[in-house]
Amino acid sequence: MSIDHAILGFVLEQPAHGYSVKKWLESSFSSEFGINDGQLYPALARLEARGWIKKRVVPQRRSPAKHLWRVTPAGEREFQRWLGGDVGEPDARAEGFWKQAFLQRCAFFRHLDRDDVRALAERELERATRRGAELERAADRLERAGSDPYRRLMLDYGIRYQRMRREWLLELLARAAEPRGVVPPTKQAVG
Amino acid sequence: MSIDHAILGFVLEQPAHGYSVKKWLESSFSSEFGINDGQLYPALARLEARGWIKKRVVPQRRSPAKHLWRVTPAGEREFQRWLGGDVGEPDARAEGFWKQAFLQRCAFFRHLDRDDVRALAERELERATRRGAELERAADRLERAGSDPYRRLMLDYGIRYQRMRREWLLELLARAAEPRGVVPPTKQAVG
DNA sequence: ATGGGCATGTAAGCGGTTACATGATTAT
């Protein structure tokens, strides 16, 4: 579910084979954002089964044949649907990088027009604000109950985290408001 | 693996039955830090199988019998071993609340002496610093490559996150240095 | 009567990681 649309987005920008998607993720961000073989190849198979991508097999002299994937029109529609749609409530227990629906989408915001980006960011900002307020209420309760200071600090971690998210979202909103923030998508085959 | 020791720690403080552990987590932090039935009861069974907890069945008039769990001496040793041991490299993709080994341990720092807490926190601080530096290098690379500003922002998210962690850890270290930060553990049966 | 609280569990599924499997090429 989660990673599939990210892969779809990357292949949409640059028709590529599995290995190059992997390398691209690792190089363009940081090694830890790379994707796992055991997840990458099954994901490509799923996307193909759904009719969202199609492969062209390119035989190699020495290594296994490359599967050059490209996104079908149906895949492109699906990607746009996903990108503009509602993110849903964030799963507080899954705050990993690619698991964070909003952050994942952020990788493809240049394919979305400014107003949609602003709308998504503002909704996310509301969520961060609400979550922060909840945690502050919980912290007040702990404070009044005279609890263990280390447990109080655990909530403080969450409070700081949500504050950081709000600040980051405000920065994103500011950038989205700039006159020439959006770069047109490039389409080049890779590998 | 992960949640098991947290449960062990809670039961060590207050011998309790499953349902009350659940309620306790939800009430003392925030509803989202609650534990799932499908995870709680199997976890208790695992802890029992390992000989770390033992139950006393308390029949109820109207509801199913309560299983009052308490930690065995072996369980207490295991808990101390886990609490003081090395956390290991954080899994960057699992940044959820209970998945974060350091944060999880933080709930039980009052059972650890100040020096151990400081040592753990300083190691964690080093990690946050290192991760932050890595992300900043990656951001520089993106900057030089003239990449999509939204993707640059994704890395910024990580950078801000690690900065937040550093600040929080410094606060924790400051608290740990205070004269009377440590509250003696309470032991009361609950439910 | 309906839903929530109390109290215990089980089963199915999902996303993700780790390890396995293959095999030539190139760099240290």
Place this chain on the structure above:
DNA sequence: ATAATCATGTAACCGCTTACATGCCCAT
């Protein structure tokens, strides 16, 4: 010699979530 790079995949496992199952009590 050894490891890393390129290039594809499969299998087993793990932690967690969701849904199911039971049943009594109390408040609305």
